[in-house]
Amino acid sequence: MNEKEEEVSLNQIKLKPRISLFNGCTIIIGVIIGSGIFVSPKGVLLEAGSAGMSLLIWLLSGVFAMIGAVCYSELGTLIPKSGGDYAYIYEAFGPLPSFLFLWVALVIINPTSLAIIAITCATYALQPFYSCPVPDVVVNLFAGCIIAVLTFINCWDVRMATRTNDFFTITKLIALTLIITCGGYWLSLGHIDNLVMPDVAEGSQTKLSAIAMAFYSGVFSFSGFSYLNFVTEELKNPFRNLPRAIYISIPIVTIVYMLVNIAYFSVLTVDEILDSDAVAITFADKILGTFGSKILMPLFVSFSCVGSLNGILITCSRMFFSGARNSQLPELFAMISIRQLTPIPSLIFLGGTSIVMLFIGNVFQLINYLSFAESLVVFSSVAGLLKLRFTMPENVLNARPIKISLLWPILFFLMCLFLLILPFFHSDPWELIYGVFLVLSGIPIYVLFVYNKYRPGFIQSVWIGFTHFIQKLFYCVPELSSS
Template sequence: MATNSNISPTAPKNHERRVEISDHEFLVNSLENSDDEENFKLKKELGLMDGVGIIVGIIIGSGIFVSPKGVIQFSGSVGMSLVVWVISGMLSTVGALCYAELGTMIPRSGGDYAYVLEAFGPLPAFLFMWVALTIILPTSNTVMALTFANYIIKPFFETCDVLPDIPVRLIAAVVVCLLTWVNCTNVKWAKNVQGIFTMAKICALMLIIGTGIQQLAAGNTQNYQGAFEGTNWSLSSISTAFYQGLFSFAGWNCLNFVVEELKDPFKTLPRAILISMPIVTLVYFLTNMAYFAVLDPDEVLASSAVALSFAGYVLGSLKYVMPIFVALSTFGSLNGCIFACSRLFFVGAREGHLPQALALINVNTFTPMPALIVLGFLTLCMLFTSDTLVLINYVSFSESLFVMMSIAALLYLRYTQPYRHRPIKVWLWVVVLFFLVCVFLVVLPVIERPMELGIAIGIFLAGIPVYVLCVRRSHKSNKFRDFMGSFTSVCQMLCHGLPEEKND
């Protein structure tokens, strides 16, 4: 939401920086932590392994521990479900490579927002920002926080079929506040948390895979006899099975949200994708093979949490470890999403589509503190319900729609700017194939859940009058400008923040 602020991003070259805030002045000292005092901005602190940790850590959340039920339900057989997992991984890798081309061609943080803005202009980009602000980001984070809370207290309520609602929501709120504080305090803390919990979830999956291999070696292969018998070959069933599988790979585009904080993004972004996506695909495939070495399809269908049912059969007294592992997995995913997604709000504010206060950087920690706090607040607001299925329905359609728009932007820029520098260029037929997959992912849910997705579309269209009033015509209202200027000044003092300095 554009405002004319009296905050000057320029500064003297010595160790003191004076900032005008309405009628007040405060002095910001000792910026020696900055790599370049003349260029105050988010620091490039993410290397190759940090990028791999972010992608793997966000993708591997709660999905692989619970979602195999949906894949087997609609695929109908063990063999076809494994095929679905492999092809879902391959399609997600193709999508990630398309985003690698976009991210190296348009090396700005913000992911889909930056690409839609570049190709189609401010209104479509604002609508993406609007939906991300109201639905996608806070809702996705809420789902992960609730999943963490459900699993962390599950060992204490083993005999209860339904967990108590209030404690679950309180724990979810606490973890959102904790991770928001970590990300506000230090980028290195955030990436260290991401690395530690990524290793924890890999250990959990290695435990499942190792146990499954042991079971297969002992001759428990009965579930693989006639692996494709009972396959649902109808188009609607197979397509829904793929939808379930692809949903579990969500997050493959997360590194594009923080491109400006990558060291050497032209090399780091594609390399991180090429390392992490095969790892996730292989881990998902082996994990599902392990599940079917112990559980038959009927047992998987009867289970609300496949990993817990698996642990109950083969781990004995160690079965109580699995809920903790699942909780740690979602904790790491939530941390990665908070880190990456807050940068979207930061970039949107920098472009004038959100209040300028969200484009402030804390002078001590070099983190976008106001954007992080707003994201945390919106996530807490979503805790009015603990029904994760309802929340997921709103998110999945919105995410698919804007991935489709980003791939459309890639095709559009290929046509309108054929000679633009592209450090990575994906084969055109691959881009077209993935675009068709995105169209399918948008159309199918509309047919299956028209009521819920009608509400999501209504929220999307509601962004148009907001754009007209708060962005296009904001400069015509002196009262609105004065209010937003005062709001930015207050946020600047409370968060000890400065706007980013632009390169000359």
């Protein structure tokens, strides 16, 4: 940024709306479509039992995500603040519930999921160079490098970060298009056995509980549809672009998921998919030969992971930013670099904790306990929407730019309720207890550091010193908007 521009922005240090509609779509698509569709699109199939049933479940999950997205587009325009779910829960239910969400996201969900994706990324990126399993230490080093570079890009320039995101989302879509094209070509040669009767329906689950579980895993493949709401304030023309980005992206994702699954089914049988360690690679091996399975597909998978990493970095750093702005997180997290206009401290915290996670191996299972927390968050947001629809002042409600029928949030609320209750009948109860425990562990933290305003003097002075040190180092200040 040159001096002049800086001069202009002197009185307005804040995150600038630099995310276009296109960037918004690539963020949503990039975050939702991770490595899952390449590596293990099995959860649905395992429970659904047959190709036909699983395609149906994918479609239903897409519909679910779409309904959810409609609700989130109203939420995003009703409460046009960055921070997504966090901001909505804060508005609707107050500080404690929103802090608990922030807490699990801060200490567990974000660092571990970033670390896991980075490890997947590194593993596949290194696979072409190895004939046997890649050693852990190399994977971790490489994963660390990837996180570091992406964190740097995000700190350096928002535009560079969104461009990186565009690039990787597009390569991801190219990879998936390649899979779809290969599958289509294979089908056109007449290999339709797996997609016609009797094979397409063979093994279909008819028990409601199994179908519900299939739906449960299908819905999780769409998680991330609300991530653009984390960066609402940085969207150009958010009232128009937020809903548009959502309405464009979710159907694209649903269609891509369906077509990729059809492509897989055209080439692989249900058993082959369920037995495969990496479905896209088994697929490529059958249809593209060694080059496809040893070089092309692993690279595509790792590219796809880079895209997801970058999308999560962009969005989640804004969530912390938003939390700090509400004084629920240390002020540092709300600091913006004067030169770069990026939330450097929260980005570095996010990248740093993820790299630390890489080297503490056994924390990864924590994330398994928190799938429950994830559905709880979505549930709370939509419950919040319902509450606000009844408690907000008339004039605010009438002025909201997007008005959807009350039917959608109610429908979505009921579906989320169902998803929230379901695991209590199926999963290991201990897993849920751990999950609840992890969430509740935020309460003492809240009482001690957020609710309680008293700080012993020496701690306070050290903390202030640290804050100033970081500020000087990164040349960043709290958000400052001129009025």
